Amino acid sequence: MTKSILWMVRLLWVASILAATAVHAADLVPLKLALIEYEDDPRYKDAIIDARYQAQPWGRLDAAVKLAIKESKFTAKAKGFKFELDTHEVETLDELPEKIKALQNEGVEYFLLDLPAEGINLAVESGDGGSTFFNISALDDSLRNQNCDARLIHMAPSRRMLTDALGQYLVSKKWRKVLVLYGDSAADKDYLNALQVSAKKFGLKLIDQRLYKLGNDPRQRYQNNIALLTAKGEYDVIYVVDSKGEFAVDVPYSVVQPRPVVGSAGLVADWWHWAWERNGAPQVNKRFRKKGKRQMTGYDWSAWLAVKVMAEAALRQDQFNPASLRADLLSESFKIDGAKGYPLNFRPWNNQLRQPIFLTSLNRVIDRAPIEGFLHPTNNLDVLGDDVNASQCALRQGR
Numbered sequence: 001m002t003k004s005i006l007w008m009v010r011l012l013w014v015a016s017i018l019a020a021t022a023v024h025a026a027d028l029v030p031l032k033l034a035l036i037e038y039e040d041d042p043r044y045k046d047a048i049i050d051a052r053y054q055a056q057p058w059g060r061l062d063a064a065v066k067l068a069i070k071e072s073k074f075t076a077k078a079k080g081f082k083f084e085l086d087t088h089e090v091e092t093l094d095e096l097p098e099k100i101k102a103l104q105n106e107g108v109e110y111f112l113l114d115l116p117a118e119g120i121n122l123a124v125e126s127g128d129g130g131s132t133f134f135n136i137s138a139l140d141d142s143l144r145n146q147n148c149d150a151r152l153i154h155m156a157p158s159r160r161m162l163t164d165a166l167g168q169y170l171v172s173k174k175w176r177k178v179l180v181l182y183g184d185s186a187a188d189k190d191y192l193n194a195l196q197v198s199a200k201k202f203g204l205k206l207i208d209q210r211l212y213k214l215g216n217d218p219r220q221r222y223q224n225n226i227a228l229l230t231a232k233g234e235y236d237v238i239y240v241v242d243s244k245g246e247f248a249v250d251v252p253y254s255v256v257q258p259r260p261v262v263g264s265a266g267l268v269a270d271w272w273h274w275a276w277e278r279n280g281a282p283q284v285n286k287r288f289r290k291k292g293k294r295q296m297t298g299y300d301w302s303a304w305l306a307v308k309v310m311a312e313a314a315l316r317q318d319q320f321n322p323a324s325l326r327a328d329l330l331s332e333s334f335k336i337d338g339a340k341g342y343p344l345n346f347r348p349w350n351n352q353l354r355q356p357i358f359l360t361s362l363n364r365v366i367d368r369a370p371i372e373g374f375l376h377p378t379n380n381l382d383v384l385g386d387d388v389n390a391s392q393c394a395l396r397q398g399r
Contacts, residue, residue: 028082031310031322032108035065035087035303036099036123038115042244043137053245054268054360055162061114061136061303062087063292068307071287075311079320083307093119097126104128109322112136112306114299117143124149132326134306137299141194144350144386148393153330154352155302155309159191161385162269163198165357165369166239166262168383171202172371175236175260180209181229181251182241191241195263207235214246226254239263266361269369272301273360279341305338305353312336341368342381350393354381 042048043057052058069083076082088103090096093115100111100123111133113120117140124133133152135143139159143152170176178199182192192209199206213223222228226247230238238255240263242248248264260266274285274295288296288304296304313329314320328334330351335343340356347354359367369384376382386392 027080028077029080029320029322030084030107031076031081031110031314032106033065033069033083033085033110033112033307034103034108035062035085035112036096036115036119037061037087037089038093038119039089039091041114041116043116048245051245051249053249054265054362055270055298056245057137057299058294058297059292059300061112061299064288064296064300064303065112065307067288067291068304068311070291072307072311075315079314079317081314081320081322083310090119093122096122100126100131104131110134110310110325112303113138114303117147120152121147124152127151130323136302136306140190141386142190144352145392148350148395150351150395151326152351153306153326153346154350155306156299157271157355157357158352158385159194160197161352161355161357162271163191163194164201164384165269165359165371166267167195167198167202167204168369168371168374169267169359169367170204170237170262172373176203177205177207177234177236178239179230179233179235179237179259180206180239180241181212181226181247182209183212183214183244183246185244187243188241191243195239195241206239208233212242212247226251227256230255230257230259235259237262240265267366268360270358270360271298271355272296273298273358273365275360275363276340276358276365279339280337281339284339301338305336305344308338309334309336347382347388349388349391349395350386351395352385354379356381357384 048056049058069085088099090099096119109131113123113133113135114137117138120135120138120143131151135152135154135156137156139156141158141160144158182188210229211223213220215224238259238261240248240251240261242264252261252266285296309329313325330346334345338344342356344353344355357369358365370380374383
């Protein structure tokens, strides 16, 4: 038998198997997803998007969700279901309860929330027991503590996870004396609180915490002039707390003493970076660039992985069962590869995704936390953020 005939026989054999096992599109069970966005979300203001600040979103997250759905198509088909995505935008957060209830009535059980913390709380409070909500962009520690909910799954890291990562790095470099410059927004106050907890945890000394006030009022020159703010004191490093990017980018080359800058500028803790070159990350970044027409950020990665964890949980089921999907992906045995070099899963006490954090410059990943030498008795990723004994959330009995 010639090679061409053998090749034809093999093709026919493969085709017969595929035909026998194929599931027609009409027979696939729809798994309905709703991506919920806030029209006036300050994180997506044009000035912020255009500036491309580190650890800030560089665009809306629908491209990442659609990419993950496309990549999960064959897995879903093999299990007999298909993802169906609808994107909804609310003009005001007060619209969320009615929107969530309407979507539940249409059969939506899984919600991807690209909302500030207030909106996430409203959405989850409106959901029924069968709904599952993925927090894909809010960093607020309160969502993982006093406002936690068993139906709420956190794909984005907490602010504490980010400040812990930088805290570890500063300790590893022996830069223990820290001067803090912080903004006066509510988000900056939460950020500062997270930094204070991290400093205590890792033995950093915050030698001073100085408020920066945006503006040119000469009467406030000691608060709106970076050179004056950084002139006095003995410190190893300057930590900038600036959630909105109002002044952080000006700090590195405006300081009086030649010191490294970290936090919201300089060395920045981020949970994804387009320059990560290991663990399959270049392939993920390439696919996203093609789909989204820009580089992938941590926010995009969280949205992308939210779909991937659902597909992975479904793949592990003997038979596709959407009702048990949340329990399956939150189980102790669940693991997923997020292209970061660690197997990822969820903390049972607050549904936070365990994940490493990158320490990044503008165009480089400098290190990855947990930093070498920072260990945990059961899972080294739990040295980032609230461990079980420090958490104010109790989703499971017998914590």
